[in-house]
Amino acid sequence: EIVLTQSPGTLSLSPGERATLSCRASQSVSSSSLAWYQQRPGQAPRLLIYGASARATGIPDRFSGSGSGTDFTLTISRLEPEDFAVYFCQQFSSSTYTFGQGTKLEIK
Amino acid sequence: QVQLVQSGAEVKKPGASVKVSCKASGYTFTRSYLHWVRQAPGQGPEWMGMVDPTSGNINYAQKLRGRVTMTRDTSTSTVYMELSSLRSEDTAVYYCAREPHPGAVRFDYWGQGTLVTVSS
Numbered sequence: 001e002i003v004l005t006q007s008p009g010t011l012s013l014s015p016g017e018r019a020t021l022s023c024r025a026s027q028s029v030s031s032s033s034l035a036w037y038q039q040r041p042g043q044a045p046r047l048l049i050y051g052a053s054a055r056a057t058g059i060p061d062r063f064s065g066s067g068s069g070t071d072f073t074l075t076i077s078r079l080e081p082e083d084f085a086v087y088f089c090q091q092f093s094s095s096t097y098t099f100g101q102g103t104k105l106e107i108k
Numbered sequence: 109q110v111q112l113v114q115s116g117a118e119v120k121k122p123g124a125s126v127k128v129s130c131k132a133s134g135y136t137f138t139r140s141y142l143h144w145v146r147q148a149p150g151q152g153p154e155w156m157g158m159v160d161p162t163s164g165n166i167n168y169a170q171k172l173r174g175r176v177t178m179t180r181d182t183s184t185s186t187v188y189m190e191l192s193s194l195r196s197e198d199t200a201v202y203y204c205a206r207e208p209h210p211g212a213v214r215f216d217y218w219g220q221g222t223l224v225t226v227s228s
Contacts, residue, residue: 001170032213033213035213035214035215037215044203044205044218044219044220044221045153045203045215045218046218047214047215047216050212050213050214056214056216057216088152088153090153090214090215092213095167096155096169096170097143097155097213098155099152099153099154099155100152101151101152102152
């Protein structure tokens with residue numbers, strides 16, 4: 001089973017700043033099988049990015065994804081107040097899905 | 109609009125079973141796979157398995173095989189997840205989630221979640 005390790009565990013930034021979140025896989029992952037989600041307290045996860053770099057429907061263009069192989073990145077170009085939440089990466093391989101443990105993005 | 113509406117919270121004793129439902133609407137039920145994902149307090153999500161509503165084919169996470177059963181009812185566009193031999197570590201919010209088309213390998217709509225608490 002592929003393990004996804006996200007870093008940092010917590011990221012403290014101010015509105016307007018740029019956020020860079022990392023997701024590292026224990027083995028190479030197909031880019032087409034890598035997704036990112038946002039989760040606010042008490043809510044279900046929300047799909048942001050799929051196929052490593054494609055934005056889901058309705059997702060603002062300040063969110064972007066990149067990477068390949070074992071290293072993937074979610075970038076939020078200019079943080080809005082509603083972006084402070086927890087972010088998870090997810091992959092599919094060998095008929096199994098796994099998620100990272102999450103990065104909490106908090107207001108500095 | 110696509111909606112996945114789940115059954116309400118449950119409290120169970122260790123060793124018992126729980127069955128959670130997820131009713132889909134707003135799209136053609138047989139065109140998308142439905143998955144179950146759980147999330148223990150303060151943890152990342154954990155994939156549990158999936159149902160193909162068309163064929164009824166199932167794929168369970170290795171860790172849960174033998175304890176989890178997923179079924180579907182095409183007449184009501186509902187999928188069910190039953191987990192048996194519950195233990196405290198099964199305390200979590202359980203979500204159903206839609207994979208928009210076979211091979212999409214992402215979850216674009218999620219249910220509201222069902223809290224299952226296992227406690228003596």
